[in-house]
Amino acid sequence: MTRPVILLGAGGHAKVLLETLRLNGVxxxxxxxxxxxxxxxxxxxxxxxxxxxxxxxxxxxxxxSVGGLTLDRRQRLYDNFKARSYHFSPVIHPSAVISxxxxxxxxxxxxxxxxxxxxxxxxxxxxxxxxxxxDHDCYIDSHSHIAVGAVLAGNIHVGEKTLIGAGSIVIxxxxxxxxxxxxxxxxxxxxxxxxxxxxxxxxx
Numbered sequence: 094m095t096r097p098v099i100l101l102g103a104g105g106h107a108k109v110l111l112e113t114l115r116l117n118g119v120x121x122x123x124x125x126x127x128x129x130x131x132x133x134x135x136x137x138x139x140x141x142x143x144x145x146x147x148x149x150x151x152x153x154x155x156x157x158s159v160g161g162l163t164l165d166r167r168q169r170l171y172d173n174f175k176a177r178s179y180h181f182s183p184v185i186h187p188s189a190v191i192s193x194x195x196x197x198x199x200x201x202x203x204x205x206x207x208x209x210x211x212x213x214x215x216x217x218x219x220x221x222x223x224x225x226x227x228d229h230d231c232y233i234d235s236h237s238h239i240a241v242g243a244v245l246a247g248n249i250h251v252g253e254k255t256l257i258g259a260g261s262i263v264i265x266x267x268x269x270x271x272x273x274x275x276x277x278x279x280x281x282x283x284x285x286x287x288x289x290x291x292x293x294x295x296x297x
Contacts, residue, residue, distance in 0.1 A: 097122045102158035103130035113186045154182035161220045161238030164254045168236040171218045
């Protein structure tokens with residue numbers, strides 16, 4: 094990556110991304126948000142989202158810093174700036190383990206200690222959070238979030254804009270429909286229909 098980046102958002106997820114970007118030697122120009130962050134964040138406040146237009150789309154790259162619990166907003170931000178020809182940078186922690194045969198979409202974020210195994214495909218704007226494990230031949234569709242410590246066995250399809258909660262486990266061969274939620278700590282042993290929330294052990 095040669096272009097400097099701008100963070101879109103300023104919460105806790107932004108702080109983790111900022112640290113990861115700097116570990117990778119990336120220049121961060123600052124962040125945009127409706128107002129300056131109430132939490133300490135070691136980056137310049139550039140103003141609201143409209144201030145991104147001060148930079149040409151071929152001069153900077155963007156990082157979607159909105160957290161993975163607000164997937165609607167993450168998708169809206171992504172779609173809005175893609176429509177204006179901006180590009181989203183990947184953010185990959187140096188400690189992540191990623192198979193050479195994995196496929197990564199635009200703006201993918203892979204946090205510390207995550208593992209992505211052979212044949213897996215991560216579509217655009219996906220978050221694989223800290224210590225999450227995604228085994229072989231999984232497909233994670235756009236704008237989804239695999240939360241901290243979640244474990245996905247092989248051949249799993251996660252639909253668009255779906256949250257796989259912290260510490261949850263999904264056994265092999267499962268399909269999880271679009272805009273679904275797997276609760277924290279759940280164990281998924283059956284397919285999950287679109288738009289459903291499942292919790293518990295086994296998840297229902």
